[in-house]
Each structure stands twice: as C-alpha cells, then as structure tokens.
Amino acid sequence: SQQGEEDPQALSIQEGENATMNCSYKTSINNLQWYRQNSGRGLVHLILIRSNEREKHSGRLRVTLDTSKKSSSLLITASRAADTASYFCATAGYSGGGADGLTFGKGTHLIIQP
C-alpha cells in the first residue's frame, strides 16, 4: 500500500450514527492531517495531529494516531447529512530543508443517509 491509504474506500451510514475512517502510512511522519472535500470542491482542513500526540479532539471530530502501527483514525460523532463528503488523510514527513508537500491518500467517501 502507498503512504496515506484510507479505509474503507466508501462508507454509508444513517444520520446520527458515528463514522470511523482509518488511514495507514509507511514512512516516519512529522504530523498527519485530515481534510474534507465536498464533491468537486476544495480541500477543507479538519485537524492536525503531531507525531508525539496520541489523540486530538475538535468539536465532533476525534483523531487518534498510533505511530507504532503507522495508522490514524478519524471519528465523526453524531453524523449529519452535511458531513457527506470525501475525507483524506495527508502526511507530512521529514526531509532536509525546504517546505515539503503533503502526501495524500485516496480518501474515504462518506455518505450520510437522512
């Protein structure tokens, strides 16, 4: 698998339920970021978790990071129809000098059924 692979690729749940998406990566990272993309639109930054953090919360979002397993999860609680979107994890790695780009996964397409 490639850096920043999410699963499942697609997830359909009922409004009000919780949605969990997972991300795996291969190399050492500085941090991991989650983004949301509504169909055909731009990327909205959701949350950043650093390599020395294990869990982070932001509103209805909870992100965990397990660097030993090179994996992260994004939990959206009490889902709403407006949460329907694609969710991507993106990793920022270490390298010498300069401004590194993020490496994105293929994303999880989340559908919230009303």
Add this chain to the structure above:
Amino acid sequence: EPEVTQTPSHQVTQMGQEVILRCVPISNHLYFYWYRQILGQKVEFLVSFYNNEISEKSEIFDDQFSVERPDGSNFTLKIRSTKLEDSAMYFCASSDYPRGYNEQFFGPGTRLTVL
C-alpha cells in the same frame, strides 16, 4: 477569516496552449504549494516554494511547469504546452511554517480542461 483564493475557477484550453493559474495565498504565509487532483484520483504534490525559489518538486513537475511569485501577493503556476493528461483540478496551498509542520490551507481549486 483569511483564505487562499484561486483564479480562474475553470479554465478550458486547447492542447499545446500555455495556461497560467493564479493564486493569492494567505497574506502572512511564506510557504506556498501547488497540488493537482486528476478526476477520481488522489491529490498529488507538485511543487513547494519559499523565498522566491522552488524548495521541492515532485517528478510530475517537469520542464513544462514553472512557478512564480510575480509580486507580493500572487503565486502562479504556468504550464507551457498543455497536454490532455494535464486536465485536472489544481490546488494552491499556503502555510506559515515549512516541512508541513503546520496546517496547509488550500484554495478552492482551478479546474483545467485540456481539449
């Protein structure tokens, strides 16, 4: 709230033509990026830019591509001779810290269609 803006939102061009995509990063940011997303595929890093020079570029960013910060606010991506496979959504991003250490804020994207 500050945001990254991009123009145009949609650009249609003929194969072989030059296009310039424009971005205005967040004003106090110093690190700028271009990414692209081919329809249905993952977002791919193209290039990063700091202090008026390229910091890092991917293998996608070949001699057909160039970036420039022509003034204090704009950041541009030029594709010299477009190919059909250049059709994609192009995103500009900016950050206040290098190496992806902090959040990268993305613009709404420019959809490039090459005919």
